[in-house]
Amino acid sequence: MGRIMVNVDVMMAKRKMSLSELAERIDITPANLSILKTGKARAIRFSTLEALCRELRCQPKDLLEYINDED
Amino acid sequence: MENCKNKKIKRLWALYGTFFVIVMITLGLFLSDVLITNDRADLAEFRAQQESLNLTAMRSTDLKSAASEYIFDIPIENPNDSAVMLLARVNGYDIVISTADDQKLESPYQTLTFIFQCIWVSCLVLVFVFVFVILYSFYKSIKQGTVFQKKNIRWITLIGVLFLVMTLSIDIAKYFEHQYVLQFLQGTSVEVDGRFYINFVRILSGLLILFVAELFKIGSDIQEEQDLTI
Structure with missing residues (x-):
């Protein structure tokens, strides 16, 4: 059984950006960004992913990672 | 919006x-x-x-007669239009049981009837109270913008279950009531139908309420999915 890990916190640390600042830039609430960061989100919209990539100056592959639990 | x-x-x-x-x-x-x-x-x-009569017990029952001779048509006088014939058909009895000795009337059926009557009356009162509660809960939920809440689902499920329990209790109480009367009618010329009947319309209503609760559960899952889509 695998899962998708969201590495937003890693990219935020690299860009030295706080959660509230990023939330404001991509126009979502800090609570929703926190859900995304902690991996509780069920899905992510393309528009959110696009905004994250734009503000964090990265590619989707830098934010999302597939983890296979069986490995 | x-x-x-x-x-x-x-x-x-x-x-x-x-x-x-x-x-x-x-x-x-x-x-x-x-x-x-x-x-x-x-x-x-x-x-x-x-x-x-020194009445000590009375059972108002809707016992159906098994013998056809007890279901007869009683002509009703119709002064307005003699061409129209009216007939009344007997399909139930009010049976009065009277004795000077109270002990003769004691029976476990009486206790069982009372227990199930208490259950169905309690269920009926609770259903009425819960319907008031759930309508207010819906009002609050709509104001908050989330109707498919877990507590609403719980209330609907509870109403459905209470409705089913109430229906079964009514039918069981009626059955025991019939049995109580039947034991006194044994050996008499009156033959009555004391079989167990279930009110399927009420059962269906209860199941429909539970079905609505299931729909709400699906709605709740969809809403959760929507809330967790960032």
Whole structure:
């Protein structure tokens, strides 16, 4: 059984950006960004992913990672 | 969006009002029935007769006669139009059981009937209370913008289960009541049908309520999915 890990916190640390600042830039609430960061989100919209990539100056592959639990 | 929410709240208030009016009418009819029955002169004579019988038990049953001779047509005089013939058909009895010795009337069926009657009356009261509660809960949920809440699902499920328990309790109480009367009618010329009957319409209503609860569960899952889509 695998899962998708969201590495937003890693990219935020690299860009030295706080959660509230990023939330404001991509126009979502800090609570929703926190859900995304902690991996509780069920899905992510393309528009959110696009905004994250734009503000964090990265590619989707830098934010999302597939983890296979069986490995 | 706000306009849509206001419309929903208005519809809910209309539903709330209708339910309240139904409860009041039912209560009014019940009370007026009690008061009118007490005032009726012919019933006063009937009551006096019962008192003279040293009445200790009375069962108002809708027992169906098994023997066809007990289901007969009684002609009713029709002064307005003689061409139209009216007939009344007997399909139930009010059986009065009277004895000087109270012990002869004691039976486990009486206790069982009482227990199930208590259960169904309790369930009925709870259903009415919960319907009031759930309509208010819906009103609050619509204002908050989330109807498919876990607590709403719990209330609906509870109403459905109570409705089913109530239906079964009514039928079981009726069955035991019939059995109680039947034990006195054994060996008499009266043959009655004391079989167990289930009110399928009420059972279906209970199942429909549970079905609505299931729909709400699906709605809740969809809403959760939506909330967790960032």
